Amino acid sequence: xxxxxxxxxxxxxxxxxxxxxxxxxxxxxxxxxxxxxxxxxxxxxxxxxxxxxxxxxxxxxxxxxxxxxxxxxxxxxxxxxxxxxxxxxxxxxxxxxxxxxxxxxxxxxxxxxxxxxxxxxxxxxxxxxxxxxxxxxxxxxxxxxxxxxxxxxxxxxxxxxxxxxxxxxxxxxxxxxxxxxxxxxxxxxxxxxxxxxxxxxxxxxxxxxxxxxxxxxxxxxxxxxxxxxxxxxxxxxxxxxxxxxxxxxxxxxxxxxxxxxxxxxxxxxxxxxxxxxxxxxxxxxxxxxxxxxxxxxxxxxxxxxxxxxxxxxxxxxxxxxxxxxxxxxxxxxxxxxxxxxxxxxxxxxxxxxx
Amino acid sequence: xxxxxxxxxxxxxxxxxxxxxxxxxxxxxxxxxxxxxxxxxxxxxxxxxxxxxxxxxxxxxxxxxxxxxxxxxxxxxxxxxxxxxxxxxxxxxxxxxxxxxxxxxxxxxxxxxxxxxxxxxxxxxxxxxxxxxxxxxxxxxxxxxxxxxxxxxxxxxxxxxxxxxxxxxxxxxxxxxxxxxxxxxxxxxxxxxxxxxxxxxxxxxxxxxxxxxxxxxxxxxxxxxxxxxxxxxxxxxxxxxxxxxxxxxxxxxxxxxxxxxxxxxxxxxxxxxxxxxxxxxxxxxxxxxxxxxxxxxxxxxxxxxxxxxxxxxxxxxxxxxxxxxxxxxxxxxxxxxxxxxxxxxxxxxxxxxx
Numbered sequence: 195x196x197x198x199x200x201x202x203x204x205x206x207x208x209x210x211x212x213x214x215x216x217x218x219x220x221x222x223x224x225x226x227x228x229x230x231x232x233x234x235x236x237x238x239x240x241x242x243x244x245x246x247x248x249x250x251x252x253x254x255x256x257x258x259x260x261x262x263x264x265x266x267x268x269x270x271x272x273x274x275x276x277x278x279x280x281x282x283x284x285x286x287x288x289x290x291x292x293x294x295x296x297x298x299x300x301x302x303x304x305x306x307x308x309x310x311x312x313x314x315x316x317x318x319x320x321x322x323x324x325x326x327x328x329x330x331x332x333x334x335x336x337x338x339x340x341x342x343x344x345x346x347x348x349x350x351x352x353x354x355x356x357x358x359x360x361x362x363x364x365x366x367x368x369x370x371x372x373x374x375x376x377x378x379x380x381x382x383x384x385x386x387x388x389x390x391x392x393x394x395x396x397x398x399x400x401x402x403x404x405x406x407x408x409x410x411x412x413x414x415x416x417x418x419x420x421x422x423x424x425x426x427x428x429x430x431x432x433x434x435x436x437x438x439x440x441x442x443x444x445x446x447x448x449x450x451x452x453x454x455x456x457x458x459x460x461x462x463x464x465x466x467x468x469x470x471x472x473x474x475x476x477x478x479x480x481x482x483x484x485x486x487x488x489x490x491x492x493x494x495x496x497x498x499x500x501x502x503x504x505x506x507x508x509x510x511x512x513x514x515x516x517x518x519x520x521x522x523x524x525x526x527x528x529x530x531x532x533x534x535x536x537x538x539x540x541x542x543x544x545x546x547x548x
Numbered sequence: 549x550x551x552x553x554x555x556x557x558x559x560x561x562x563x564x565x566x567x568x569x570x571x572x573x574x575x576x577x578x579x580x581x582x583x584x585x586x587x588x589x590x591x592x593x594x595x596x597x598x599x600x601x602x603x604x605x606x607x608x609x610x611x612x613x614x615x616x617x618x619x620x621x622x623x624x625x626x627x628x629x630x631x632x633x634x635x636x637x638x639x640x641x642x643x644x645x646x647x648x649x650x651x652x653x654x655x656x657x658x659x660x661x662x663x664x665x666x667x668x669x670x671x672x673x674x675x676x677x678x679x680x681x682x683x684x685x686x687x688x689x690x691x692x693x694x695x696x697x698x699x700x701x702x703x704x705x706x707x708x709x710x711x712x713x714x715x716x717x718x719x720x721x722x723x724x725x726x727x728x729x730x731x732x733x734x735x736x737x738x739x740x741x742x743x744x745x746x747x748x749x750x751x752x753x754x755x756x757x758x759x760x761x762x763x764x765x766x767x768x769x770x771x772x773x774x775x776x777x778x779x780x781x782x783x784x785x786x787x788x789x790x791x792x793x794x795x796x797x798x799x800x801x802x803x804x805x806x807x808x809x810x811x812x813x814x815x816x817x818x819x820x821x822x823x824x825x826x827x828x829x830x831x832x833x834x835x836x837x838x839x840x841x842x843x844x845x846x847x848x849x850x851x852x853x854x855x856x857x858x859x860x861x862x863x864x865x866x867x868x869x870x871x872x873x874x875x876x877x878x879x880x881x882x883x884x885x886x887x888x889x890x891x892x893x894x895x896x897x898x899x900x901x902x
Contacts, residue, residue: 475820
């Protein structure tokens with residue numbers, strides 16, 4: 195009985211090379227533990243989360259989290275099922291329970307009780323929601339938009355990476371909370387249609403259209419009060435040039451820059467002075483004390499159909515994860531990108547249909 | 549009886565050309581008004597303020613203030629003396645009184661009562677203080693540092709353009725208010741010595757030294773909690789790379805970028821996310837309601853010798869103003885740069901010795 199894991203093999207230079215074993219990651223096979231320690235759970239990973247921040251975890255720079263060490267299992271969150279419970283944890287956990295775990299990229303993992311979070315879902319919820327709209331992704335959108343961006347009634351909100359996991363939720367939250375106008379920036383005509391027709395954005399702009407800057411100007415006749423940025427680079431720059439007086443620029447991510455050898459900074463920086471812009475970076479972890487209330491609100495919006503989730507699930511098992519990560523940076527996904535390590539149909543017990 | 553004025557002649561491309569008449573500005577001579585209108589004052593300009601923001605006033609872009617129109621008298625603040633009072637203002641003003649006026653670059657100007665501010669000075673004050681440490685310059689440093697930067701005891705504060713008018717006051721205010729460590733960035737060895745020996749900065753770095761980035765790192769062992777930026781560009785970038793967790797980056801000016809054809813943005817932008825940096829632009833006008841209390845505090849520090857002022861006065865009359873402005877961008881000055889349009893010795897009345 196063995197299982198597969200994916201290890202961090204060598205530093206990207208600067209782009210991630212998805213070729214297994216010779217590239218950024220390598221495949222490893224290890225035996226499944228026969229004796230689960232008393233204070234551990236053995237979990238089986240079903241869905242791995244892919245997140246833009248992962249590229250940063252591979253860089254040995256001062257950051258909000260230590261980099262992944264070479265040779266270690268690649269860091270990542272997953273939806274997993276408890277398959278064996280250590281003897282001291284039997285009163286807390288049962289075989290068959292679903293958890294969110296920082297398991298890393300592997301098919302099985304031994305986790306401490308505090309390293310997992312039991313999945314609890316509202317009506318209409320799916321297990322994968324717990325690492326998407328009702329997990330770190332949803333919380334990132336929630337706190338970034340509401341605590342940092344603070345859109346007010348009558349204001350114009352622009353979201354970049356708007357068809358991505360976080361952006362799609364952030365834009366919807368702005369709309370739910372009464373923003374006058376929510377505009378999304380995304381990388382294809384299809385994504386733009388999705389934003390307007392399915393998620394209710396007021397407008398969406400394909401930044402690959404040669405006329406996108408003109409369209410951005412037309413779509414923001416009263417300038418931009420809140421910009422929720424997932425991309426950085428040229429898009430941040432163009433939006434800064436459209437910043438309204440006293441606007442808030444929420445820096446959530448900079449996916450366009452993560453793989454760049456020479457990052458590109460915003461040159462419209464003078465607007466920061468003339469329009470008194472606040473540009474603020476944030477990390478969702480800082481709001482941990484407020485997760486509970488936020489998740490309750492997100493769950494109620496989801497149940498009521500006010501908030502729509504979108505998943506992009508890559509089938510085919512754990513070997514496809516490096517390629518899926520590269521695809522994430524290329525913008526292949528609409529909505530939350532994840533890898534199906536093991537389908538729900540293979541899950542144990544009565545909750546298999548969740 | 550005529551007087552000289554300097555008009556905005558043609559747009560910089562992109563640097564200011566100081567050559568009078570063929571360059572950015574031209575000289576004009578107009579007759580002195582023989583009849584002062586009832587609701588006006590005739591003032592004689594003695595000292596013109598030179599400010600980095602002036603370059604921005606020559607650019608027809610969305611900004612915090614309308615651009616100067618071609619052919620108009622160049623905008624600027626001055627220390628002037630009332631030489632004639634219109635008949636309806638005689639109860640409010642007297643010949644010989646000193647005022648701060650947005651007179652523009654001219655030797656005489658007709659001003660409305662609300663377009664001037666009477667100069668009131670504390671013990672040891674000079675008329676020129678009213679447009680420097682006790683005027684817009686001091687207020688800019690005060691509100692930028694205390695309202696936007698908010699340094700706390702134990703924190704490290706870095707100021708760029710630290711030997712300039714605003715920077716030199718901003719750094720001193722941080723020190724007065726209990727910052728643990730105040731570091732200045734300036735453009736010469738002499739300026740650095742001035743900061744440390746005369747103003748009490750804890751360290752100063754000459755950004756023209758090839759080793760300046762290394763020196764910046766050494767001078768900020770606990771990173772940077774507050775950065776008060778007057779320069780932008782490469783210096784802002786290097787300081788962002790040294791940003792401490794939850795730091796505040798006060799964007800007051802960007803003198804290195806004002807004359808650039810292609811502005812340079814900060815590329816260390818990822819730190820904004822990982823360290824949760826707040827980057828905030830501001831304009832002193834937004835704090836107008838608090839000017840009174842701020843000026844009182846600044847005046848008391850000046851009188852007590854806690855706050856030191858430094859002036860760089862360019863003699864030779866109004867014709868030298870365009871060249872002095874170019875010198876300001878070249879960093880020729882230490883402290884507040886102004887042009888002596890008419891010496892105090894030529895002033896009227898008993899306050900001539902102020």
